Amino acid sequence: MAVDRLSLDIPDRSITVLVGPSGCGKTTTLRMINRMVEPSEGTILLDGKDIQQQSVNTLRRSMGYVIQNAGLFQHRTIVDNIATVPRMLGWGKEKARERARELMERVGLDAALAKRYPYQLSGGQQQRVGVARALAADPPVLLMDEPFSAVDPVVRKGLQDELLRIQEELGKTIVFVTHDIDEAVKIGTMVAVMRTGGRLAQFAPPAELLSSPADEFVEDFLGADRGIRRLSFFSSAGLGLLTAPVVAIDATAEQIAARDTAEAPYLLVTDLDGKPLGWSEPQDLTAGSVDKGQLLSYGRPFVAGTDSLRAALDCAVLSPTGWAVAVDAEGRVAGVVSQQTIAEAIRGAHAEGRTDSKVAG
Amino acid sequence: MNGLHYINAFFSDNAHWQGYDGIPTRVAEHIQYTLEALALAAAIGLPVGLVTGHTGRGGNALSLIATAGRALPTFGLLVLMTLLFGFGLVNVMTPLVVLAVPPILVTTYEAMRSVDPSPVDAARGMGMSEAGVLFQVELPAALPLILGGLRSAAIQIVSTATIAAYVSLGGLGRYIVDGLYQRNYEKVVGGATLVAVLALVTLAVFWAASRLTVSRGVRASG
Ligand SMILES: Nc1ncnc2c1ncn2[C@@H]1O[C@H](COP(=O)(O)OP(=O)(O)OP(=O)(O)O)[C@@H](O)[C@H]1O
Numbered sequence: 001m002a003v004d005r006l007s008l009d010i011p012d013r014s015i016t017v018l019v020g021p022s023g024c025g026k027t028t029t030l031r032m033i034n035r036m037v038e039p040s041e042g043t044i045l046l047d048g049k050d051i052q053q054q055s056v057n058t059l060r061r062s063m064g065y066v067i068q069n070a071g072l073f074q075h076r077t078i079v080d081n082i083a084t085v086p087r088m089l090g091w092g093k094e095k096a097r098e099r100a101r102e103l104m105e106r107v108g109l110d111a112a113l114a115k116r117y118p119y120q121l122s123g124g125q126q127q128r129v130g131v132a133r134a135l136a137a138d139p140p141v142l143l144m145d146e147p148f149s150a151v152d153p154v155v156r157k158g159l160q161d162e163l164l165r166i167q168e169e170l171g172k173t174i175v176f177v178t179h180d181i182d183e184a185v186k187i188g189t190m191v192a193v194m195r196t197g198g199r200l201a202q203f204a205p206p207a208e209l210l211s212s213p214a215d216e217f218v219e220d221f222l223g224a225d226r227g228i229r230r231l232s233f234f235s236s237a238g239l240g241l242l243t244a245p246v247v248a249i250d251a252t253a254e255q256i257a258a259r260d261t262a263e264a265p266y267l268l269v270t271d272l273d274g275k276p277l278g279w280s281e282p283q284d285l286t287a288g289s290v291d292k293g294q295l296l297s298y299g300r301p302f303v304a305g306t307d308s309l310r311a312a313l314d315c316a317v318l319s320p321t322g323w324a325v326a327v328d329a330e331g332r333v334a335g336v337v338s339q340q341t342i343a344e345a346i347r348g349a350h351a352e353g354r355t356d357s358k359v360a361g
Numbered sequence: 362m363n364g365l366h367y368i369n370a371f372f373s374d375n376a377h378w379q380g381y382d383g384i385p386t387r388v389a390e391h392i393q394y395t396l397e398a399l400a401l402a403a404a405i406g407l408p409v410g411l412v413t414g415h416t417g418r419g420g421n422a423l424s425l426i427a428t429a430g431r432a433l434p435t436f437g438l439l440v441l442m443t444l445l446f447g448f449g450l451v452n453v454m455t456p457l458v459v460l461a462v463p464p465i466l467v468t469t470y471e472a473m474r475s476v477d478p479s480p481v482d483a484a485r486g487m488g489m490s491e492a493g494v495l496f497q498v499e500l501p502a503a504l505p506l507i508l509g510g511l512r513s514a515a516i517q518i519v520s521t522a523t524i525a526a527y528v529s530l531g532g533l534g535r536y537i538v539d540g541l542y543q544r545n546y547e548k549v550v551g552g553a554t555l556v557a558v559l560a561l562v563t564l565a566v567f568w569a570a571s572r573l574t575v576s577r578g579v580r581a582s583g
């Protein structure tokens with residue numbers, strides 16, 4: 001038995017992720033929703049109605065379906081691939097193609113690709129076409145089976161961000177299968193961790209999953225750095241940023257001396273726009289002739305307020321001085337913060353048990 | 362006397378271009394037999410191959426039939442049919458069709474089975490009917506191989522349709538059979554050359570057909 005007595009209440013207009021080890025029955029569960037697999041017993045209700053009650057093709061046409069290798073039709077151009085379901089629903093050719101072009105834009109595909117064939121596209125682009133095709137008839141439900149697992153990590157991250165953005169605009173009810181817990185945590189509004197035999201191990205929002213795994217199986221599945229991952233759910237907004245140890249590159253000797261406080265052993269030098277250049281010890285800075293080559297690298301800055309504590313900590317850990325640089329949306333320095341301060345913020349957040357709803361990065 | 366000389370002599374003789382035994386008539390007859398036999402074989406082989414390939418059922422039975430069909434000696438069948446039913450076109454068509462069905466049937470079945478399963482799964486998942494899956498997804502992808510099967514069947518028919526002459530029918534076999542009987546080697550070589558040319562024309566026709574019907578997306582993605 002692939003899936004045994006699974007009971008799930010999938011919330012409307014949000015992303016529910018099914019995650020679990022290979023062979024645990026995720027695909028089988030997903031395919032029961034569009035009746036690609038018929039359950040031997042039990043029922044599936046959609047908006048309170050048994051899905052068995054309508055014809056199988058009507059049901060499927062009301063659900064987008066995206067699979068691992070996109071499954072595009074090699075003999076059709078990109079627009080015609082995307083226009084498939086509208087055409088099946090009886091739309092005219094031109095109207096269906098127009099709709100297809102709209103969707104290409106929505107999923108971030110260049111309009112120039114419309115007349116190409118699938119073999120002329122990269123794996124990531126093909127996957128976008130697969131998503132566009134699933135969305136073409138504006139179905140309320142979207143079923144996705146490991147849609148991003150065949151592309152490299154950078155492209156995958158792009159596709160995940162795109163999906164979240166599209167979801168923000170369209171508000172579909174999405175069931176998303178993956179075996180990648182990071183993807184599940186990033187994408188899911190609710191995450192169902194499944195164990196072999198299709199049994200439910202835990203069904204919870206990602207932050208709750210990370211903070212209180214139901215049992216050892218879930219804890220193992222979350223992996224060793226679940227503590228660090230959990231920081232993704234704490235905002236960096238409350239961090240006390242210091243602006244004192246920041247000087248512009250044209251600073252005078254007095255300004256440098258004034259900034260040399262006991263608070264920070266290093267000063268962050270910025271260019272005239274306020275963008276970070278690098279760290280230096282105060283005594284190594286000569287007013288009027290700061291050598292950019294002598295500055296210590298500042299690592300990867302985090303966006304204050306938008307990024308999570310995880311990004312802030314990562315930044316501090318990567319920085320040779322142990323201090324993280326916070327920037328605003330334009331990349332100008334908003335302040336600097338030490339590892340100690342970040343650690344205190346983490347302790348504070350844990351103590352409060354507070355999880356800001358999902359934070360980027 | 363060499364082959365080229367015979368060919369030259371055969372084709373430059375004006376008498377060979379006229380009348381009921383002239384080249385145009387014999388070629389037309391040969392083409393007619395070929396088209397009829399191919400149409401009949403395709404009418405049997407294509408639907409059966411498409412449906413069994415689509416459903417994936419009956420593959421074993423199918424390869425048995427095909428092997429049996431291939432094992433039947435074409436000429437023997439012709440003699441048998443003639444002994445049983447006397448002279449007539451049906452006696453010629455039967456062995457030709459029996460010859461052509463196996464390559465069409467087997468390649469069509471295999472072409473359908475070798476279609477990438479993921480677009481098929483995607484098509485079903487988006488609510489396409491089974492007929493839609495067969496004709497709009499599987500067939501366009503399987504078409505190059507299917508055309509290949511039809512092409513080899515057609516070539517086999519073109520070369521084998523010469524047997525019609527043994528049962529007093531026309532076609533290019535006439536030149537070969539009569540030539541051998543009359544010890545007129547010019548005629549034999551000329552007839553054989555025409556059969557070869559017709560086979561090449563068949564290749565060209567199928568090449569053109571595949572350019573026209575196979576999508577660029579399928580051709581390029583191999
Ligand atoms: N068509 C089928 N008939 C019978 N058993 C099947 C079928 N498809 C899958 N199974 C079995 O059902 C179980 C669950 O398979 P399923 O494909 O749902 O797993 P999964 O969680 O999606 O795995 P993966 O991460 O590898 O895709 C497996 O043990 C598998 O062998």
Ligand SMILES: [Mg+2]
Nearest residue numbers: 026027028145
């Ligand atoms: Mg699976």
